[in-house]
Amino acid sequence: MNLFCVGLSHHTANVETRERFAGGARAESTLREAGCAEALVLATCNRVEVYGASEKRVSTDEIAHCLLQNRELSDRGHSETLPFYRYEAEKCVQHLFRVASGLDSMVVGETEILGQTKKAYQSARTSGAVGPCLHRLFQRAFRVAKQVRTHTEITRGSVSVGSVAVDLAQKIFGELGNCSVLILGAGETSERTARVLISRGVTDLRVSNRSTDRAQELAQRVSGQAVRFDQWPQQCCEIDILITSTSSEAPLLTPANLGPVLAHRIDRPLFIIDIAVPRDVDPAVNEMEGVYLYDIDALRSVAEQSLAVRRQQIASAEAIIAEHVADFLEKISRELSRASRITGHPPVADSSRATQL
Amino acid sequence: MDRDLLIISTICFLAAVVRTGVALRAGVFRPGRFTFLAIGLGFVFQTAFLSIRGHALGRCPLTNLFEVFIFLAWSVALIYMLVGPTYRLSLMGAFTAPLVVLLQGFALIAPIDVRHSVKMPANPALEFHASVSLVAYGAFALACIAGVMYLVQERQLKTHQLRSIFYHLPPLTDLFAAITRLLWWGFILYTIGIVSGFFTGRPLPRVQVVAAVGVWLLYAAILQGRYFRRIAPKRVAALCIIGFSVALTLLWGITFSAQTHSVQ
Numbered sequence: 001m002n003l004f005c006v007g008l009s010h011h012t013a014n015v016e017t018r019e020r021f022a023g024g025a026r027a028e029s030t031l032r033e034a035g036c037a038e039a040l041v042l043a044t045c046n047r048v049e050v051y052g053a054s055e056k057r058v059s060t061d062e063i064a065h066c067l068l069q070n071r072e073l074s075d076r077g078h079s080e081t082l083p084f085y086r087y088e089a090e091k092c093v094q095h096l097f098r099v100a101s102g103l104d105s106m107v108v109g110e111t112e113i114l115g116q117t118k119k120a121y122q123s124a125r126t127s128g129a130v131g132p133c134l135h136r137l138f139q140r141a142f143r144v145a146k147q148v149r150t151h152t153e154i155t156r157g158s159v160s161v162g163s164v165a166v167d168l169a170q171k172i173f174g175e176l177g178n179c180s181v182l183i184l185g186a187g188e189t190s191e192r193t194a195r196v197l198i199s200r201g202v203t204d205l206r207v208s209n210r211s212t213d214r215a216q217e218l219a220q221r222v223s224g225q226a227v228r229f230d231q232w233p234q235q236c237c238e239i240d241i242l243i244t245s246t247s248s249e250a251p252l253l254t255p256a257n258l259g260p261v262l263a264h265r266i267d268r269p270l271f272i273i274d275i276a277v278p279r280d281v282d283p284a285v286n287e288m289e290g291v292y293l294y295d296i297d298a299l300r301s302v303a304e305q306s307l308a309v310r311r312q313q314i315a316s317a318e319a320i321i322a323e324h325v326a327d328f329l330e331k332i333s334r335e336l337s338r339a340s341r342i343t344g345h346p347p348v349a350d351s352s353r354a355t356q357l
Numbered sequence: 358m359d360r361d362l363l364i365i366s367t368i369c370f371l372a373a374v375v376r377t378g379v380a381l382r383a384g385v386f387r388p389g390r391f392t393f394l395a396i397g398l399g400f401v402f403q404t405a406f407l408s409i410r411g412h413a414l415g416r417c418p419l420t421n422l423f424e425v426f427i428f429l430a431w432s433v434a435l436i437y438m439l440v441g442p443t444y445r446l447s448l449m450g451a452f453t454a455p456l457v458v459l460l461q462g463f464a465l466i467a468p469i470d471v472r473h474s475v476k477m478p479a480n481p482a483l484e485f486h487a488s489v490s491l492v493a494y495g496a497f498a499l500a501c502i503a504g505v506m507y508l509v510q511e512r513q514l515k516t517h518q519l520r521s522i523f524y525h526l527p528p529l530t531d532l533f534a535a536i537t538r539l540l541w542w543g544f545i546l547y548t549i550g551i552v553s554g555f556f557t558g559r560p561l562p563r564v565q566v567v568a569a570v571g572v573w574l575l576y577a578a579i580l581q582g583r584y585f586r587r588i589a590p591k592r593v594a595a596l597c598i599i600g601f602s603v604a605l606t607l608l609w610g611i612t613f614s615a616q617t618h619s620v621q
Contacts, residue, residue, distance in 0.1 A: 153521065168514070171526075172528060172530065174531045267586045267590055289591060294517065
C-alpha cells in the first residue's frame with residue numbers, strides 16, 4: 001500500500017489558488033474513484049491536502065483534478081503548472097506529524113490545526129473514506145501533537161496583540177467574569193480587543209467616546225453601556241481594565257490625574273491597554289503601584305517574545321516527531337513482515353518497506 | 358539511623374529543586390507530578406525521622422535547635438501539601454522545596470544537634486505550645502513563599518519581560534488571596550500557640566515573651582493593613598517576606614536562649 005500526501009499550503013500557493021482546490025463535499029469519494037483505497041482531505045484556510053493510501057500510484061494531476069471545485073476550473077487548471085507538493089511514505093508521515101503539531105502552520109505552534117485535522121479525520125471516517133492505514137496514521141498524529149504540546153513550549157503565550165492583552169488580563173485578575181472594562185475611544189482595535197475579552201467571560205463593558213453616538217453604537221454592538229466622555233475619569237475608580245484608543249494629541253491619563261483615583265482602590269490592580277498612537281496614557285503611569293500599562297509596542301513585543309520562544313522550541317518538537325516517525329514505520333514494517341509470513345508471499349525488502357506501507 | 362532518614366528526605370527535596378532548576382534553564386518550566394511526589398516522599402521521611410526521634414525522647418522532638426529546624430521544615434511541607442493542591446498553587450512546590458532544603462541542610466551541617474544529658478520530662482502543654490507555634494511558622498513560611506511568587510509575577514508584568522515561569526505562576530489576585538488565607542491561618546495558630554504558652558506550668562523567660570508578642574504584633578499589623586485596605590498587595594507580599602525573616606531570626610534567638618538557659 002502506497003501512502004502519500006499531495007497538497008498546497010500557504011508556503012506554496014496564494015489564497016486564490018488554495019480556494020480553487022479547496023475540494024468539495026464529494027472530493028473524498030472522487031479520489032476513491034480515481035484509485036485511492038483510502039483518502040482524507042484536509043482543507044483549512046492555510047492548506048488543502050489529500051492524504052491517501054493506494055495499491056497503484058495515483059498521480060498528482062489526477063488528485064488535483066479531483067480537488068477542483070468545478071469542470072470550468074478543471075479545464076483551465078490543466079494548462080498551468082500547479083503548486084502542489086507530494087510526499088510519500090516516510091516523508092508523508094513526517095509531514096502529517098508536523099502539520100498536526102502546528103510546526104507547518106503560518107503561526108508556529110497554533111493549536112487550531114489539530115482540531116481541524118481531527119474534524120477532517122472524523123468526517124472522512126464517517127463517510128467510510130478512511131481505512132486501517134490512515135486510521136493508524138492519524139491516531140498516531142494526534143498522539144504526537146499532544147506530546148509535542150505537553151513536552152515543549154511550542155504553544156506558549158499568544159502571538160496576536162488582542163490575545164496577548166487578554167492573556168495578561170487573566171494573569172492579573174484570574175477569572176475575567178467579575179472584571180469591569182472601560183473602552184475609551186470607539187476604534188476598531190479596541191472593539192476587537194473588547195470582543196476577545198467578552199469571549200473570555202467579561203460581561204461588564206462600558207464605552208466612552210467624544211462622539212456620544214459612536215459610543216452608543218459600539219456599546220450596542222458589544223452589549224455594553226455608553227458613558228459620557230466627561231465622566232470617564234470617575235469610572236476609573238470602579239473598573240479593572242481600561243482600553244484606550246482615542247485620537248487625542250496629548251495624554252489623557254497622567255500620574256497627576258490617576259493618583260487620586262488609585263487612592264480609592266489600593267487593593268485592586270488596574271490594567272491599562274493603550275492602543276492609541278499617539279499614546280493616550282503617560283508612560284510614567286506604569287511606575288504607579290498596582291497599575292500595569294501596556295501600549296501597542298509592549299503588546300507587540302510580548303507577542304514577538306512568544307513567537308521567538310516557539311521558534312526556539314521547533315528543534316525539540318522535531319526530535320519528538322522524528323522519534324515517532326521511526327517508531328511508526330518500524331511497527332508498520334513489522335506488521336508487513338508478519339502478514340507476508342502468514343500469506344506465504346516473500347517478505348518485502350527493507351528498502352522498499354519505507355515506501356510501501 | 359534517624360539522621361539517615363533526614364538525609365534521604367533532604368535528597369528528595371533537593372531532587373525537586375534540581376528538577377525545577379534544570380527545567381528553568383531549558384526554558385520549559387512546568388509544575389508537574391514529579392515535584393509534588395518528591396516533596397511528598399521527603400515529607401514521609403521527615404515524618405519518620407520525627408516519629409523515631411519522638412519515641413526515643415518520649416516526647417515531642419523539640420528539645421534543641423536542630424529538632425526545631427526539622428519540625429519547622431516539616432510544618433512547611435505539611436502546609437504545602439494542604440494548601441498547594443487546594444488553591445491550585447502546585448508551582449508553590451518549586452518555591453517550597455528550596456526553603457526546606459535550606460532549613461534541613463543547615464540543621465544537618467551545623468553542630469546544633471546537642472543531646473541533653475538529662476532526659477527532659479514530658480510536658481504535654483509545653484509540647485502543644487511549641488508544636489502549634491511551629492505549625493504557625495510553617496503557614497508564615499508559605500505566606501512568605503507566596504509573597505516571593507507574587508513579587509516575581511508582579512515584576513514581570515511591570516517590566517513586560519515575560520519569562521517561562523510567568524506562564525506557570527498563578528494570577529496576581531489568586532496569589533494575593535492565598536497570601537491572605539495563609540496569613541490568617543498562621544496568625545490564628547500563632548495566637549493559640551502564644552496563649553497556650555501561659556498554661557505550660559513553667560515560668561516564661563521575659564525575652565521569649567517579648568519576642569513572641571513582637572512577632573504576633575507584626576503579623577497583626579500586616580493583617581490589619583490588609584483588612585482595612587491600607588496596604589497595597591505588593592507591600593503585603595514584601596511584608597510577608599520581611600515578617601518571616603524576622604520571625605525566623607527571633608525563633609532562632611528564642612530556641613538558642615532556651616537551650617542555653619536549660620544547659621545552665
